[in-house]
Amino acid sequence: MTSDLAGWKKSSRSGAEGDCVEVAVARERVGVRDSKNREGDVLVFPAQRWADFVMGLRRSR
Known part of the structure; x- marks a missing residue:
């Protein structure tokens, strides 16, 4: 369920075309979605992951 995911944020480094992902942080999980398809599927990860x-x-920078 993704109803608790709100306040979606897109990177400030996103290109002019908007090709980016958006992230929403809930209490114990984080959602990730395609900024071009906001009604599409959402990947949900445990916050620690x-x-x-x-x-x-x-670290890889």
């Missing part, structure tokens, strides 16, 4: 993913991205 998302935090691990973001930390991995930061």
Whole structure:
């Protein structure tokens, strides 16, 4: 269920065409969706898994 996901945010680095993903953070989970298809499917991850993913991205810079 994705009804608790609100406040979708898109990267400030998103291109002019809007080709990006959006992220919404809920209490214990994070949703990710295609910014061009907001009514489409949403990938949902446990909040800790998302935090691990973001930390991995930061370390790989």
